[in-house]
Amino acid sequence: MSTPKQRLATFANQVPLFLGLVLLWMLLWGSFSWLNLLTGMLLAAIVSVGFYLPAVELGLRLNLWYTLTFLVRLGFDIVRGSLQVAVLALSPRYTPSNAIVAVHLRTRSDFILTLTGVSTSIVPGAIVVDVDRVRSTLYLHVLNVHRPDQVERFRNGVLDEERRIVMALGSREDVERLRRVRGEDRSVQDQRARDQHAHEKRKRGGTA
Known part of the structure; x- marks a missing residue:
């Protein structure tokens, strides 16, 4: 009770x-x-x-500097996205090549999940088509995707958007989780870079 x-x-x-x-x-x-x-x-x-849904826990935390940073960057992305979509629409050589991209967010807050989805969807060029609330995953339809590196660039952009929202409006638990997960991701990336460097070094040695 x-x-x-x-x-x-x-x-x-x-x-x-x-x-x-x-x-x-x-x-x-x-x-x-x-x-x-x-x-x-x-x-x-x-x-x-x-139509009752589980209560969304709002952190009731506001950081003015990070909020201003988030809003300025969001405005910039909207202008840039609008120009990019306009160029694609007017280009006679444009070949449609779209993709559905899954982005696993690092926080588990419904509030952050919703704000990240909304702020990403209002930028021309991408829109949320599905949400996995349990796994905190957004599925987005993205325009003009031709290569895997473009998918990763877009995914990293959404994660950066999530980070700005967390720093601006997220709870202390969201901030701590984000920092912890980012640290783990950075460690994994460093290990991959070391493995790749060692592989290339062995390959050069074998060739010699």
């Missing part, structure tokens, strides 16, 4: 989502009125109760 403190924390986590649904309803109508506000609150309550 949950304690009063736990129930209060759950309620506090749901309030921003409830207000977000009301705001979305107002934006869809494009005008503010008391009728729209009341109907938005009613529909938000119906959606919250009738």
